[in-house]
């Protein structure tokens with residue numbers, strides 16, 4: 086079964102709660118765990134992003150699920166199916182919270198640096214973007230954005246430093262429709278999303294929505 090279908094199924098079909106394993110009525114959580122659902126704090130989207138939506142804070146168990154999604158154990162041949170389903174379901178829930186006027190005509194992943202693709206073996210943002218596009222029946226434009234140069238890792242940098250580090254790092258390779266969903270697994274300060282949005286807007290996108298599974302709460306950086 087393709088990843089996007091597993092993620093849709095995780096949203097729609099009763100199964101084990103992803104937090105505690107007891108049967109869930111539907112969706113991802115049992116009745117006991119659903120109220121413990123934590124939304125990230127409502128930090129305004131960094132410009133020129135129109136909006137950003139993430140389902141959970143990038144902390145605790147959510148961080149662990151995303152880590153399992155990004156770095157599957159070697160025996161799993163590239164994917165951890167449980168983590169895959171949870172992270173995809175998170176981003177689909179985030180997408181479904183967007184108001185109708187922010188419904189996109191295209192889904193674009195934040196491109197992974199080629200060197201990092203080689204060391205990791207797969208591109209988690211591209212995987213998420215494809216699943217969101219298929220589940221929501223929106224065009225997927227996986228190669229719409231490219232990195233123009235390697236950028237040093239963002240870890241440990243302040244928002245200003247991240248911005249300087251990323252300036253001009255992306256280029257749109259084609260014209261874009263008026264509203265685009267820009268997909269990544271995790272947002273930290275939003276600097277990467279904002280810089281990628283700038284490139285998309287230069288080629289015709291008027292509204293760019295950052296869509297992530299998780300977001301680092303304001304004041305927490307790593």
Ligand SMILES: [Zn+2]
Nearest residue numbers: 102105115118
């Ligand atoms: Zn539960």
